Amino acid sequence: MSKAIQKITGTGVPVRGNDIDTDRVIPARFMKCITFEGLGQYAFYDVRFEADGSLKDHPFNDERYAGASILIVNKNFGCGSSREHAPQALQKFGVSAVVGESFAEIFSGNCTVMGIPAVTADAEAIESIMAAVESDPRGEITIDLDAQAVTVGRSRIATSMPSPQRLALLNGTWDSTSVLLENRALIEATARAIPYPNNFA
Amino acid sequence: MAQTLFDKVWDMHTVATLDSGQDQLFIGLHLIHEVTSPQAFQMLRERGLSILYPERTFATVDHIVPTDSQARPFKDALAEEMMQAIEDNTREMGVKFFGLDSDSQGIVHVIGPELGLTQPGMTIACGDSHTSTHGAFGAIAFGIGTSQIRDVLASQTLAMSRPKVRRITIDGALNAGVYSKDIILRIIAELGVNGGIGYAYEFAGSAIEALEMEARMSICNMSIEGGARVGYINPDDTTFEYLRGRPYAPKNFDDAVRVWRGIASDAGAEVADHVALDAGSIEPMVTWGINPGHAVGVSGEMPRVADLSEDEQEGARLAYQHMGLGEGDPIRGTSIDVAFIGSCTNSRISDLREAAKVVRGHRVAPGVRALVVPGSKQVLRQAVDEGLDQVFRDAGFEWRDAGCSMCLAMNPDKLEGRERCASSSNRNFIGRQGSPTGRTLLMSPAMVAAAALKGEVADVREMTS
Structure with missing residues (x-):
């Protein structure tokens, strides 16, 4: 069993924009590796650094958001490549939850299996969270998966998450391998039942 | 049921x-x-x-x-x-x-x-x-x-989690010079890059049924670009004939076909959503921006930011800034530095044949770096047997070995600096082709071939008569 995840508390970092793809989260050239260690430094690399290594204007470079663990985004975040290197880079940078208007499915699936809640809220709610974080970057944010709400300062905002993903996090079954292997007999029965003509013989 | x-x-x-x-x-x-x-x-x-x-x-x-x-x-x-x-x-x-x-x-x-x-x-x-x-x-x-x-x-x-099914029906006949790549780029332009979240796309209709397997693969390949993690086409005789005799195809092939016929969608099967498109209305498509939904027909003009929905405006502004293109301008005539034919979307033998038809007897425009990268060693051998490698080489293309190449540039094939590339691949994201400032225009392999010869985005329909 993995750890049950009910509440995540921390400060926030807003990264504005719709359709931020996983190539932008981590450019492909940093995927030439055989472990995920050390990927944190490459998160958002090409929008954080100029070719000469000097800093660009990006929230991940902004000292006001140093130490933030809750990433706040807009629509269709994580679209494109299935690379788990993207949420791995974010996690290793310090992100432990993402709040957005919507997520690409492979990205949110990767987040769940890594134990990173990816919760959604409507556009107005996201704007209010982003504005609150921008005006008070040290303000505490709490994501409560049980209550399905985000608390920012004194305001409490309703969030949603597909029920199976939410329960997997709440039940501590998000690290799915052992849960799946519990059904070994059923797996074997399915393998026998599917009508594959010659099973790759 | x-x-x-x-x-x-x-x-x-x-x-x-x-x-x-x-x-x-x-x-x-x-x-x-x-x-x-x-x-x-x-x-x-x-x-x-x-x-x-x-x-x-x-x-x-x-x-x-x-x-x-x-x-x-x-x-x-x-x-x-x-x-x-x-x-x-x-x-x-x-x-x-x-x-x-x-x-x-x-x-x-x-x-x-x-x-x-x-x-x-x-x-x-x-x-x-x-x-x-x-x-x-x-x-x-x-x-x-x-x-x-x-x-x-x-x-x-x-x-x-189980997705819902959206059926996308495309009836009618495609015009000459229009390929399955254009169908999927048009679908993404219409439904958006996030329109497919939560859906599996079922592609159906007479235009889809008329496609050969390799063309069908290009459509399903880019379902994910429209946000749909799954895209599929019901199997038919075209599917079965493609598979017959392949190394891992069932030995008891006719029995397999009987099973396979039974898994196609039943007539009258209900779906959660349905969209229809007329094949005859589809033009060769070209992307102007930084996601695959930023696409227009080759005879069209790039949209004005003010005409787009509020949601799309910020992305479009960023796109024009990155691409160095002007809103309201025609996409045709946009100059290119590189032409890339390859990727899991369009690197199969039929893609190379269509591109070679355009290229045969012509030369790549001065200053354009052009390369053809077959999708597999088997495609490469077939192309060589047909003399296609020579057609491309004679025209000034580089002829390469099999791999993903410049689609995502995890290998030595990359854009340099702000180079603009006509590409038969699937993603025009910023930096996708290996240079953080590089620029990608997605289109069909035949359209890439046309752009390579002209040194600018051109209408392949005017070059293959």
């Missing part, structure tokens, strides 16, 4: 419903490549697990493979390390590996169908978003992350 192919295949592979409410889905065929698999093998070892059904996983190398010289060790030490990792992992764990010494090596989504591994009614997973390609055969195929690769290796199953 009448059922869709999606429902039949999903139900057939459902092992159990987990306490979370997710379905535990059996994965009939698992494909792996060198970029997203090494960490999964590492996780297996850390947990003391082995592969439950090693005979259901097949491996190849494509992303990091150089396409100019494949001599070992690779010049790039990191690429060589990844290459050795997949060689060691597949050998130790008993997985069939189509490496560089195999006649069958190539882009994973090209070789699966080519070998006959991809078959109707299967569930297929691969740590690559373009796994949707295999849906062209009436399989339910989707991309997964590395932790999910671990799950498939360990249990041959995944914890999945």
Whole structure:
């Protein structure tokens, strides 16, 4: 069993924009590796650094958001490549939850299996969270998966998450391998039942 | 009750419903490549697990493979390390590996169908978003992350949420010079890059039925660009004839065909949503921006930001700034520096034939760097047999070995600086082709060929009469 995840508390970092793809989260050239260690430094690399290594204007470079663990985004975040290197880079940078208007499915699936809640809220709610974080970057944010709400300062905002993903996090079954292997007999029965003509013989 | 192919295949592979409410889905065929698999093998070892059904996983190398010289060790030490990792992992764990010494090596989504591994009614997973390609055969195929690769290796199953089905019907006949790439780019332009979230796309209608298998693969390949993790086409005689005689095709082929016919969507099967498009209204498409939904017909003008929905405006402004193009201007005539024909979307023999028809007897425009990268060693051999390599070389194209090449530039093939590239690949994201300031215009292989000859975006319909 993995750890049950009910509440995540921390400060926030807003990264504005719709359709931020996983190539932008981590450019492909940093995927030439055989472990995920050390990927944190490459998160958002090409929008954080100029070719000469000097800093660009990006929230991940902004000292006001140093130490933030809750990433706040807009629509269709994580679209494109299935690379788990993207949420791995974010996690290793310090992100432990993402709040957005919507997520690409492979990205949110990767987040769940890594134990990173990816919760959604409507556009107005996201704007209010982003504005609150921008005006008070040290303000505490709490994501409560049980209550399905985000608390920012004194305001409490309703969030949603597909029920199976939410329960997997709440039940501590998000690290799915052992849960799946519990059904070994059923797996074997399915393998026998599917009508594959010659099973790759 | 009448059922869709999606429902039949999903139900057939459902092992159990987990306490979370997710379905535990059996994965009939698992494909792996060198970029997203090494960490999964590492996780297996850390947990003391082995592969439950090693005979259901097949491996190849494509992303990091150089396409100019494949001599070992690779010049790039990191690429060589990844290459050795997949060689060691597949050998130790008993997985069939189509490496560089195999006649069958190539882009994973090209070789699966080519070998006959991809078959109707299967569930297929691969740590690559373009796994949707295999849906062209009436399989339910989707991309997964590395932790999910671990799950498939360990249990041959995944914890999945069931999507709804949206049927996209395209009736009528395509005009000359219009290809399946144009169909999918038009669909994404209409429904948006996030329109497919939560859906599996079923592509149907007379225009789809008229397509050959390779053209069908290009459509399903880019389902994910429209936000749909799964895209599929019901299997028919075209599907079966493609598979007949391939190395992994069933030996009892006629029995298999009887099973496969039964898994197609039943007449009258209900779907959650339905969209229709007239094939005759589709033009050759070209992207002007930084996601695959930023596309217009080649005779059209790039949209004015003010005319777009509020949601799209900020992305469009960023796109125009990055691309150095002007809103309201025609896309035709946009100059290019590089022309790339390749990728899991469009690197198959039919793609090369169509591009070669445009190129034959002409020369690449001065100053344009043009390359053709076959999707697999098998495509390469076929093209050489047909003399297509010579057609491209005579015109000034570089002719390369099989691999992903400049689609994502994890190998030496990259854009330099602000180069603008006419590309038959699938993603025009900022930096996708290897230069953070590089610029990509997506289009069909024939349109890339036309752009290579003219040095600018051109209408292929005026060049092939």
